[in-house]
Amino acid sequence: MQEMAVTYSIGEVAEMFGLSVPTIRYYDKEGLIPNLNKNAAGVRRFNEDNVSTLKIVECLKNAGMPIKDIKQFVQWTLQGDKTLNERSQMFQELRVSVQEQMKQLQETLDTINFKCAYYGKATSDGTEKYVKEEMHLN
Amino acid sequence: MQEMAVTYSIGEVAEMFGLSVPTIRYYDKEGLIPNLNKNAAGVRRFNEDNVSTLKIVECLKNAGMPIKDIKQFVQWTLQGDKTLNERSQMFQELRVSVQEQMKQLQETLDTINFKCAYYGKATSDGTEKYVKEEMHLN
DNA sequence: CCTTAACCTAAAGTTAAGTTTAGATATTAA
DNA sequence: TTAATATCTAAACTTAACTTTAGGTTAAGG
Numbered sequence: 001m002q003e004m005a006v007t008y009s010i011g012e013v014a015e016m017f018g019l020s021v022p023t024i025r026y027y028d029k030e031g032l033i034p035n036l037n038k039n040a041a042g043v044r045r046f047n048e049d050n051v052s053t054l055k056i057v058e059c060l061k062n063a064g065m066p067i068k069d070i071k072q073f074v075q076w077t078l079q080g081d082k083t084l085n086e087r088s089q090m091f092q093e094l095r096v097s098v099q100e101q102m103k104q105l106q107e108t109l110d111t112i113n114f115k116c117a118y119y120g121k122a123t124s125d126g127t128e129k130y131v132k133e134e135m136h137l138n
Numbered sequence: 139m140q141e142m143a144v145t146y147s148i149g150e151v152a153e154m155f156g157l158s159v160p161t162i163r164y165y166d167k168e169g170l171i172p173n174l175n176k177n178a179a180g181v182r183r184f185n186e187d188n189v190s191t192l193k194i195v196e197c198l199k200n201a202g203m204p205i206k207d208i209k210q211f212v213q214w215t216l217q218g219d220k221t222l223n224e225r226s227q228m229f230q231e232l233r234v235s236v237q238e239q240m241k242q243l244q245e246t247l248d249t250i251n252f253k254c255a256y257y258g259k260a261t262s263d264g265t266e267k268y269v270k271e272e273m274h275l276n
Numbered sequence: 277c278c279t280t281a282a283c284c285t286a287a288a289g290t291t292a293a294g295t296t297t298a299g300a301t302a303t304t305a306a
Numbered sequence: 307t308t309a310a311t312a313t314c315t316a317a318a319c320t321t322a323a324c325t326t327t328a329g330g331t332t333a334a335g336g
Contacts (some may be wrong), residue, residue, distance in 0.1 A: 009303095011312065021313085022295060030293095041302055043313060056253075062246040067293070081265045088257035095254055098247045105243065108200040109236045115194075116233055119226035127219045149282065159283085160325060168323095179332060181283060205323070 007045040017054060024054075031071050032057050034078055063098050145183040155192060162192075169209050170195050172216055201236050 014021045028036055028044070036050050046054075053074070060070045073090060076083035121131040152159045166174055166182070174188050184192075191212070198208045211228060214221035259269040 009312080010314095020295080023293085025314085026294060038314095039302095041314085043302070056249075059246055059249045062242060063250065081260075081267075084257065084261045084264070084266065088254075088261045091250055091253045091257055095247070095250050098243060098250060102240065102243055102247065104200060105236060105240055108197055109233070109240065111194075111197045112201065112229055112233050112236060115229045116226075119222065119229055122219075123222045123226045126222075128222065129219075147282080158325080161323085163284090164324065176284095179284085181332070 005047055007047050008051065010044050010046070013046045013051065013054065016051070017058060027054075027057065027067075030067055032067070032074055034074060060094075063094050064101065065094065143185055145185050146189065148182050148184070151184045151189065151192065154189070155196060165192075165195065165205075168205055170205070170212055172212060198232075201232050202239065203232065 008016070010021050010024055013019075014024055017024075024033075027033055033046075033050055033053055036044055036046065038044050057070055057074075060073065061067075065073075073087065076087050076090075118131055118135055121134075122128045125131060146154070148159050148162055151157075152162055155162075162171075165171055171184075171188055171191055174182060174184065176182050195208055195212075198211065199205075203211075211225065214225050214228075256269055256273055259272075260266045263269060
């Protein structure tokens with residue numbers, strides 16, 4: 001009474017992640033999806049582990065990490081406990097980096113909000129003239 | 139009793155913005171810095187207006203806008219009040235886009251924080267074994 | 277004056293992260 | 307069983323955003 005392991009085709013995985021099929025092949029080629037099996041005909045079958053790996057790959061991508069560094073991390077995970085320090089340090093540095101990105105993005109949003117107010121007034125005036133005087137304070 | 143207009147060299151501007159000199163020349167070539175004057179010898183002199191333009195260019199870059207779209211915005215500003223609607227709409231769309239980026243980045247940070255806790259425990263244990271069981275809940 | 281650092285243009289080169297193409301094989305639904 | 311759809315590999319191509327190179331000219335300090 002063995003459970004049949006659930007697997008997914010590359011097209012299904014592409015759909016799940018909103019990525020293109022060639023992009024996923026490219027990630028595989030780059031070594032970002034270790035232990036990805038192929039059937040007798042050479043067709044990729046993704047198991048839950050492979051999907052989990054892709055989830056963390058996506059997280060690291062969203063954090064702005066380049067593919068080669070993501071690959072390094074994946075290699076570390078394959079090497080087991082002896083690379084725990086490297087991985088721990090990587091995530092701590094990444095946290096700082098993402099916090100800085102958030103701060104930068106918030107400043108950008110503040111500026112954009114100011115511009116939205118500026119152009120809101122300007123469009124309702126039909127001209128930049130008055131809002132420019134008002135907001136430049138000159 | 140005329141005030142002498144303050145101007146900056148390309149090197150000073152590069153310093154101000156943390157950009158390389160060739161990058162600023164590239165922006166100029168791409169049309170992102172209109173009304174940038176050169177002296178008789180062909181050397182660029184940046185006035186306050188040019189610096190202000192670069193500030194907004196940097197903001198748009200940080201918002202993830204590609205150079206060609208930034209150029210479009212700069213062109214609109216040169217065309218005066220008749221492009222107010224385009225510019226207003228651009229900033230409203232940009233606001234939404236940046237808000238979405240912030241949300242995405244926050245989710246990424248949440249995942250990274252989880253991983254920091256995971257690897258913090260794993261490194262103090264000297265192995266992933268226990269924290270994996272604990273956190274995977276299996 | 278002289279030299280050293282900063283500036284110029286034009287054109288070629290780089291890099292990351294995919295995308296596209298070509299030609300072949302596999303899977304699925306009717 | 308056949309047609310349409312999905313998959314495969316390898317290699318070439320694309321794009322954005324710079325950077326580098328080459329060969330000069332200019333500006334500033336001693």
